[in-house]
Amino acid sequence: MKLCKRGFTIVEVITAIIVMSMMLVAVIGFVDYSSTIWQKGTSKVNSQNYMRMTFDLLKQDLNRATAVVEPIPGAAGTKIIYLIGTASNTVRLDTDMVLKKNVLITTTGGGSVKKTSVLARSIEYFGVNRVSTWTVQITVATEISSETMILTAPGLN
Secondary structure, eight states: OOOOOOSOOHHHHHHHHHHHHHHHHHHHHHHHHHHHHHHHHHHHHHHHHHHHHHHHHHHHHHHHOSEEEESOTTOEESEEEEEETTEEEEEEEOTTOTTSSOOEEEEESOGGGOEEEEEESSEEEEEEEEOSSSEEEEEEEESSOEEEEEEEOTTOO
């Protein structure tokens, strides 16, 4: 009687498993690396969109401003105070930590009709440089990105 010797030996099976495992580890490493790169890119894009939205809100208010009270021309500061009509508006970092986070807040009015609202969250730095009578340079930075806006508005005096 003749024995049928078709099939794989245990050495061949173990070798195939080892090779497949190495290929699987390489593929998992590539997928993990690609995922990390994708998340960083998405986070950067989201942060830039967030900055653009913040600057758009600031720009809308400053374009309606009739005067910038602080900082004075040629000076720099960490807040900007401007008038829209007779209402005083302030944009600054929440240094009082009322909201327990690094947030950019805007305060409108004063006294008993004072209204405070959050303009942006997770802000690392906010700086205002009054370049001239007509020009304000505003820098906002988060953990991921920073942007600088130079605004020239006819209402700034």
